[in-house]
Amino acid sequence: MNRNERTGFGLLAICAGFLVLLVVALVGYVVSGGWSVLSFGFLTEVPRNGMREGGIWPPIFGTIVLMLITAVSATPLGVGCAIYLVEYAREGWLVRLIRLSIRNLSGVPSVVYGLFGVGLFVNGLGFGPSLLASGLTLGLLTLPWTITASEEALRRVPRSYRDGALALGATPWEAISKNVIPAALPGMLTGIILGLARAAGETAPILFTGVTFSRPDIPHSVFDTYMALPYHLYILSTQHQDIVTVRPVAFATATVLLGIVLVINGTAAVVRSRLRAAQVG
Amino acid sequence: MKIQSKKLEVWYGNKQALHAVDLAMQEHTITALIGPSGCGKSTYLRCLNRMNDTIEGVVVKGGLLLDGYDVYEPGVDVVALRRRVGMVFQKANPFPKSIFDNVAFGLRLGPRIPKTELDGRVEQALTRAALWEEVRDRLTGSALGLSGGQQQRLCIARALAVEPEVLLMDEPTSALDPIATAKIEELLHGLADRYTIVIVTHNMQQAARVSDQTAFFFMGQLIEVAPTDDLFTHPTVKKTEEYITGRFG
């Protein structure tokens, strides 16, 4: 390596180092701010004394159930759409229209999804402000992400897996379901889970569709309103009458939200490597 | 005749890849298709199990009879056809599954087979593909961990497991070293007792070693077909002679 190259690589290394530093700084900032109130009880108790004390169990619960509804609603639709696009659809105006829709959907601001969620799920389908309405709204929000990730994973499957199955007398659906999808699964799951991680932190889409400022207990059904971490954080940071006092609680809430996102991302990594290992052996 | 094509023509869009090919193959023989790259060997082979159907814009004309019935007749069950006509691809394509699951893949497509019978048929297929001894202790291991030659024999076993009548092979050894190639050639001789084999090869020595009959293709046309010994010793067409003596190709 000559000197110029070494300088070049040095600069690149600094860029990469800066990124790591940024993550460390961000996490450190959030965690240190909330350190004083973080405890096991903080995770399991309900808020007390106007959120100044107690824990944040209801918003944790709300966010987790929300993620489940989001996953359950977006995954089949997204994966199904991707399979159709990659395996069955022939290029034509219909496919172009679908692709155009997906691209535009992914550019729609999340607050607009929120409004749409009110119209469709809260009022239109009569779910009322509820976990279900919010979960489905977030499902729509992650749909473009799910479709794109699944499509890419399906396209990466070598054609020879499909042809090999067909040549053995598999029907097209058998070739896809028994050979192509299993091979694409790690990639699809990774994309889906990362989409979920993004959805976990969204505030705007749940704002009008069912999240509530405060309730003393966890919701009893998916038709109940609920608390959720990002909104709780928002309330604590901007709407509380005693913002300075609850600042550590806000930071601790942010820490938990970050933790959930990291756990989701970590799960994606583990799932992917497990599935890969099972295939390659 | 097991297989007979009559004035078989194939187009990719408006580009004609095969011109009126008349070719017949007897049951339990090995036919080698030779010719320079791009002359239509693979195209011809893919007609026999209708894998051409998977390529957009392909048009096939003329007749292609398997046991006297045209495989391109409307209403032919393509899935059933492919169970009768197995195929081994140029590049070994083991699925990312265990060795056992690879061989059992085709068997599991049909009606459920009891586990003991499944085991037996997997063993039988691997034995016929001369791979059983090498993998019997690692059937649950991934097929992707096998060597290139083993992978190709696995693909042969996988094709044999569904008990086809015809076995198509598209340059099955072109990516393999000489030792792995020799193993597969050796294997072919034994397989001809049970199966009708059509093998594409760009290697004339291989055609001479393994086949009973050789068909020489050039620019989409069948130039000459004859018993292998005759074709290589007394080619009747000038073009064939030029090709087998290595003057082009």
Ligand SMILES: Nc1ncnc2c1ncn2[C@@H]1O[C@H](COP(=O)(O)OP(=O)(O)O)[C@@H](O)[C@H]1O
């Ligand atoms: N999928 C395809 N689409 C368009 N043309 C093709 C396709 N496959 C093959 N061809 C053309 O058909 C001719 C014969 O190809 P092929 O059967 O693959 O030859 P070979 O196997 O003898 O090398 C070639 O000119 C090739 O370019």
Ligand SMILES: [Mg+2]
């Ligand atoms: Mg070819």
